[in-house]
Amino acid sequence: METRPLAVLVSSLVSQALLLLLLILQSNPNLIIPSPLSQTLITLLHLFSSPNLTAATSHLPLKRKRRLEIDELEIQEDDDEEETEEEDNDHRIIEEMTPCSALAPHPNPDHFKLHFGMRSATFDWLASLLDPLIDSRDPSGSPFRLPTTTRLALALARLSTGADYADLSSRFSVSEPAARFCTRHLCRVLCTNFRFWLAFPSSPELLRPVSSGFSSLAGLPGCCGALAPARFHLHRGPATAFLVADVSSRILSFSVKFHGERSGFEVLKQSSLYKDAMEGRLLGPEQYLVGDESQNLYPWLMVPFAKPVPGSCEEDFNLALRVMCWPARRAIYSLHNWRVLSRLEKESAKVAVAFIGTCAILHNILLMKEDDSALADVGEEFLLSSEQYRNEEKHTADKKAILLRSTLAVKARESGTL
Incomplete structure (x- = not known):
């Protein structure tokens, strides 16, 4: 073994031992730790975990993984690539x-x-x-x-x-x-x-501020995110993606996959977000996401009615849904303000994926810092200018989903927010 990797390994083991010793001493209330000893342990621990040692570990061989999963940011390549x-x-x-x-x-x-x-x-x-x-x-x-x-x-x-x-x-x-x-x-x-900046809130309680934002926007309670598809062009072909955003266009979840003309719904079905939602781990009983006409109806995913009767509650619901989907579409437009995402043809798929994920993280960082530099200047009227409904429902939804959408349609008429 080379000297430098060996030194790094030994230093790492020593730092772990020091940390364990310090935790044991501090967790025992019957032991009185002399201040000099405690300070010495802390100093040694800091020394053995310094950035210099972190830099040195970068030369150790690491096993490569073809699939990178960053919380709800999922990146997958379809085959190995040298x-x-x-x-x-x-x-x-x-x-x-x-x-x-x-x-x-x-x-x-x-x-x-x-x-x-x-x-x-x-x-x-x-x-x-x-x-x-x-x-x-x-x-x-x-x-x-x-x-x-x-x-x-x-x-x-x-x-x-x-x-x-x-x-x-x-x-x-x-x-x-x-x-x-x-x-x-x-x-x-x-x-x-910093993948946690793209992590979907981990509990229904953490989603309540998101829900309140959508309720203020369109008058419908329970919405915990807007879902929209996206597409990027790489040298290996198109990459289809979807994202979930809150009312401020902050990205709550992001997935992208390569090859073929996959729809946003097909990408969604391969994500952990879909699996968690279908198994009841993502949202509370009265919470749901909203999507456009390209998605399917589920108890946790509300989509527009196909061919609503003019002047009906269903038409009011569709209008409310389109307004609620606007923040997600604005997030997509904002992502494309990072010009590198339109010039990925010369990058390998692995590098292109990293660029897409990085731009999504930077998008959220800017919103967190109240910096609108890369936020797309797109008005709601642009996204509400045309009607595009499906000729029929793509599948037979379960009764719970149908009942929830019908109930929300009535509330859309009663709220009069739009």
Whole structure:
């Protein structure tokens, strides 16, 4: 075994032992721990778990998985795919990179929005949050010596503008492999360490604020998310996806799969969200999601009536449903504001998936920071301008689903919100 991996392994075991010892001592009320001893244990634990050791572990061999699951963000490739020669080169860079200084303030207040897809305050906050993670790994033998802000700027410029690596190389005075590595490393960091920003609320209680938002929007109680399909074009063919969003267009769940002309409903049926909903683990008894005409009716998923009678409760319900689906469609339009998602043809499927997931996480980060830089400017009238109903129901729904939709239709007429 090489010396460096062996040192990392030993350090990891020592840190775990120190942590266990400290927990045992602190959990025993009959033991009085001398302050110097406690402080010494804490200091040693901090030393053995420092970012330097974290960086060193990046060189240990890890077993690759073809299927990446990030809470409700599910990413699946249909077959094994060898890394391209270009990707292999990312790990064998031996050239010295040109040092770059931190980004200087720019006189144009829209500079950060135009080039990085966010305000300068959001950029600074994100750089501070990700600093130890982004700066923890470089390709073997490649002393980048790039500050965190430059690494983040390189990646965000690629995601926000869709600029290719040659353009980024010229703009930031780094090599193309450096620009490629910084972009992909940001994707790894966000999709690995911050997947909880795309996690569907874990209990009916946590969904109540979501439900209240939809009730205020359309007057119907119980809605816990709007579901809408999306499509991305990759070099291996189209990728079909679906997302669930709350009333603010925050993404609550996201799934994408490759190959073929799969519908959004087919992708939905292969997700864990569908399985949890069908088995009653996702929502409470009176809670449901809303979808468009491409989905099927279930007790947990309300879709429009096919060919409603003009002036009826069913027509009112369909109108309410379309308004409630608007935040999910706005989220999709907003995702496409990250220009890289329309320029994925030259990326491998694995990298393209990481870009899609990263943009979804960044979308939620911007909403959390009340930054509307990448939020699509789409009015409700654009999404309500045409009627497209199915000629007939795609399948025979169960009685519970039919009864719930009929009850909500009556409430849609009584609420008079729209």
